[in-house]
Amino acid sequence: MSSENACYSIGIDLGTTHCVLSYVDLQQSEREEVVQHVFAIAQLTNAGSIDEKLAFPSFLYLPHDSEFAEGDLALPWHSNNKLVAGELARTRGVSTPIRLVASAKSWLCHSGVDCRAQFLPLDAPEDEVTKVSPLEATIQYLNYLRAAWDYAHPSTPLSSQPLTITIPASFDPAARDLTIEAAHRAGLNQAILLEEPQAALYSWIQSSQGGWRKQVKVGDIILVIDMGGGTTDLSLIAVTEQAGDLVLNRVAVGDHILLGGDNMDLALAYVIKAKLAAEGKNLEPWQIQGLTQGCRVAKEQLLMNADLAAVPIVVPSRSSKLIGGSLRTELTREEVTNTLVNGFFPEVGIQEAPKSRPRTALTKISLPYAQDAGVTRHLAAFLVRQVQATAELNGFDPLINHQASFLHPTALLFNGGVFKSPALAERVQTVLNQWLTAEGAPPARVLQGVDLDLAVGRGAAYYGYVRQGNGVRIRGGLASAYYVGIEGAMPAVPGMEPPIEALCVAPFGMEEGTEADLPTQEFGLVVGESVRFRFFGSSVRRDDPVGTLLETWSDTELTELEEIEATLPADNYQVGEVVPVRLRAAVTEVGTLRLEAVPRSGDARWQVELNVRTREE
Numbered sequence: 001m002s003s004e005n006a007c008y009s010i011g012i013d014l015g016t017t018h019c020v021l022s023y024v025d026l027q028q029s030e031r032e033e034v035v036q037h038v039f040a041i042a043q044l045t046n047a048g049s050i051d052e053k054l055a056f057p058s059f060l061y062l063p064h065d066s067e068f069a070e071g072d073l074a075l076p077w078h079s080n081n082k083l084v085a086g087e088l089a090r091t092r093g094v095s096t097p098i099r100l101v102a103s104a105k106s107w108l109c110h111s112g113v114d115c116r117a118q119f120l121p122l123d124a125p126e127d128e129v130t131k132v133s134p135l136e137a138t139i140q141y142l143n144y145l146r147a148a149w150d151y152a153h154p155s156t157p158l159s160s161q162p163l164t165i166t167i168p169a170s171f172d173p174a175a176r177d178l179t180i181e182a183a184h185r186a187g188l189n190q191a192i193l194l195e196e197p198q199a200a201l202y203s204w205i206q207s208s209q210g211g212w213r214k215q216v217k218v219g220d221i222i223l224v225i226d227m228g229g230g231t232t233d234l235s236l237i238a239v240t241e242q243a244g245d246l247v248l249n250r251v252a253v254g255d256h257i258l259l260g261g262d263n264m265d266l267a268l269a270y271v272i273k274a275k276l277a278a279e280g281k282n283l284e285p286w287q288i289q290g291l292t293q294g295c296r297v298a299k300e301q302l303l304m305n306a307d308l309a310a311v312p313i314v315v316p317s318r319s320s321k322l323i324g325g326s327l328r329t330e331l332t333r334e335e336v337t338n339t340l341v342n343g344f345f346p347e348v349g350i351q352e353a354p355k356s357r358p359r360t361a362l363t364k365i366s367l368p369y370a371q372d373a374g375v376t377r378h379l380a381a382f383l384v385r386q387v388q389a390t391a392e393l394n395g396f397d398p399l400i401n402h403q404a405s406f407l408h409p410t411a412l413l414f415n416g417g418v419f420k421s422p423a424l425a426e427r428v429q430t431v432l433n434q435w436l437t438a439e440g441a442p443p444a445r446v447l448q449g450v451d452l453d454l455a456v457g458r459g460a461a462y463y464g465y466v467r468q469g470n471g472v473r474i475r476g477g478l479a480s481a482y483y484v485g486i487e488g489a490m491p492a493v494p495g496m497e498p499p500i501e502a503l504c505v506a507p508f509g510m511e512e513g514t515e516a517d518l519p520t521q522e523f524g525l526v527v528g529e530s531v532r533f534r535f536f537g538s539s540v541r542r543d544d545p546v547g548t549l550l551e552t553w554s555d556t557e558l559t560e561l562e563e564i565e566a567t568l569p570a571d572n573y574q575v576g577e578v579v580p581v582r583l584r585a586a587v588t589e590v591g592t593l594r595l596e597a598v599p600r601s602g603d604a605r606w607q608v609e610l611n612v613r614t615r616e617e
Helices: 087-095 134-152 173-185 196-207 261-278 287-304 333-344 375-385 422-438 455-466
Strands: 008-014 018-025 036-038 041-046 049-053 163-167 192-195 221-227 232-242 245-253 310-315 327-332 411-415 481-487 500-506 514-517 523-526 530-533 535-538 564-567 578-587 593-599 606-610
Touching: 008 134, 008 196, 008 455, 018 134, 018 455, 036 455, 041 087, 041 134, 087 287, 134 173, 163 173, 163 196, 163 455, 173 192, 192 196, 192 455, 196 221, 196 232, 196 245, 196 411, 196 455, 221 375, 232 375, 261 287, 261 310, 261 327, 261 333, 287 310, 287 327, 287 333, 327 333, 333 422, 375 422, 411 422, 500 578, 500 593, 523 593
Parallel strands: 008 163, 163 192, 221 411
Antiparallel strands: 008 018, 018 036, 041 049, 221 232, 232 245, 310 327, 481 500, 481 535, 514 578, 523 578, 530 564, 578 593, 593 606
16 A cells, blocks of 8 residues: 555554554654554453553453343443453453453464354354354454554544554464455455564664664574464574675574463463362363463463462352352462473473374364474474575675584574563573583573563564665565475376476565566466365475476475365366466565466466465366
8 A cells, every 4th residue: 555645654463362553653754763652452351441451362252142231341432332352351251261262363374174164262062152263353353453543543544554464474374364364354455464573573673773783793693482372483583784784684484383371371270270189179171261261360470570479260160050169279489480481491402302292083173282382392493404594695604603403593582471481581591502502602692672562563563664665674585485286297007196396486585575487397287177286385495496396305395285276267278178388476465475377378367376275266
């Protein structure tokens, strides 16, 4: 959209556990100090009670028809509101978890479910609760933020301002597309996406007011560890130089790891469950949901207040019919420290990979959580896998031992509410520096000055300001190289399928909004009948240019992505005809890959976007 008449650059941290809306005034002079604002979001904190808070909890509560009186849920911009979202939804969900929708963002990246299907809350009885889809929940959050902003800024509605929405760096193309769809359905058609670790780094740059150039130098490798409520994101940023100016280059991102504060809350819930069992008080499975929410609140209080030794917890009952009513216990500081520090951040060696276990054939439908809760093991595997991430970076002279077994970060930036606990941040720093010391590398220094709760939202707004031509921009592009499968031609052989080669259609680092023409080689495209497109991704093959054709590869080099089934229209061709085509690839502004097939003659074009898990043509 045109920004000529825009007043603000707005950033939304669409988080797993809370959302933040930040903005930068675009009318200020570039010579002035950039003023950053965080929008205080009006929200219900109790029935009939409204307060303004900087964070909007990412929760929906689906009440019973008779649960609230008329007017209890009225909002300044909607007197007849029926939606229970934000702070009131979170607090109500502690006592009635079967009506609470949580972690919608994590579901968006789950390839095993239809994110448009209504199945949340997952374990809620069908006859008691009208469920919603993860996509619908996301739309509701964005609709709420838009309405709150528009009420406070009627002359500059959110839909008319440049908008950046953050996502995990590891979000797959399908999850990126669903996020953009949610924004569009909330009336925010101008939204673009930004990876959360990059947003955190932008926030650090902005908050330093130019001082960041004194804290990093050419050859530095910044490790960004972003651990929020639902995911752990790992990114590496290399510092180079161009025309005398420092340049930041995003060189690697980690896998999508569903491991975060939610896992910690559940772990603490099981600690409490065991303690109650020792007292002869056994809990039903459904009560664990409410207990988990109670542990989250207690954990935050203990981590933020060093004077607290324990916080009381009430284990909810489903209704007054439950004999004995609610149970009361407490969560202690010692339980939190031992469970979280040693359980989630164990002291391990750099070669210790995440543990896996044989999976049971039949499981309940749930989020694909990481099997190993050891964040430090995931970090070790990431750094080992990315040991060559800067090897081909132009002008980069890494300040590391060239015999290193893993990439040596020189600086560390924490982000996410998990690291508000000094004990957790210090453990990560200690383990990382143990690895570095063992290989003769200097310890990684911690970059200070980021608000762990607000950094991503603030960084997103600042990124929009940078896109106007101001400040420093982090070079990113695709975090993986992408390949499409090409089936080889061979006579039929019993028990053998035709070989598959992998054609690079989008190289590592290809910028959003750019296109790439593949070499003149033609391929055959089957039209008019159901076919499947096989795609592959690689975060380690960084040097393959467009058109590279791989005949063989190892499992560590390429990972096969979710295939796309489609029936391409035959138009003027015969059904099942193999049409000679050339390929062209483009990366859209929201980071999804579009593959276009162009025939030798005529106006026909066939497009497939690597942004949906199934596609109807």
